[in-house]
Amino acid sequence: MxxxxxxLDAIQHGDARAGDELLEQVYAELRQLARAKMAREQAGHTLQPTALVHEAWMRLGDQPFENRAHFFAAAAEAMRRILIERARRKLAACHGANAEHIDAHDIEIAAPIEKNGExxxxxxxLDALAVHDARKAELVKLRYFVGLSIEEAAEVLNISAPTAKRDWTYAKVWLYRTISAARG
Incomplete structure (x- = not known):
């Protein structure tokens, strides 16, 4: 174990000190994973790895987790949702949310941010893949949104590294085909 x-087990049994210990133990790992994810983000983004970890930690709240894999899967999902929400807010701002009306001839129009579309x-x-094959979708979340290596994701999902590599290859092809078909 x-x-x-x-x-996590100690927390479920009411050990208040275990929560502090858990934070100390996983914080550095979550921050490292967030840093890896943020390194792949578009230049000029304002979200920092520490902020991403803090927000994800707050969202995880007091919910019970069965094990390490369950905890990191929940953290990956929280980080994914945070990044999606931020991208939606940024896109909404680009499309006129809370905008004042001015003459279009007086402003320069910036090109849309492709990263948000991606x-x-x-x-x-990924939501469609989760319906098709939940384990492969979890692997994508851990790799794409949290930045885990194949070996780290395999450990979290409690599968072998070769199985994770096969799942990763399948998921990438499946997602590529799905995204390509959606774009027309």
Whole structure:
């Protein structure tokens, strides 16, 4: 049993100190994963890895987790949702949310941010993949949104690295085909 699983079990049994220990143990790992994810984000983004981890931690709240894999899967989902929500807010701002009306001849119009479109396409395709094959969708979340390596994701999902590699290859092809078909 990993230390994280042991601490999660202790929290469920009411050990108040276990929550602090869990935070100390997973915080650095979550921050490292968030940093890896943020390194792939578009230049000029304002979200920092520390902020992403803090917001994800707050969303995880007091819900019970069965084990390390369940915890990191929930963290990956929380980070994914945070990034999607931020992209939607940014896109809404680009499309006139809370905008004042001015003469279009007086302003320069910026090109749409392609990264947000990519993020939405992946988000929608990932939801479809989750219906088709939940484990492969979880693997994508851990790799794409959290930045885990194949080996780390395999450990979290409690599968072998070769199985994770096959699932990753399948998921990438499946997502590519789904996104390509959606774009026309």
């Amino acid at each position: 990993s230390d994280v699983t042991r601490l 993020l939405f396409a992946v988000h929608e395709a």
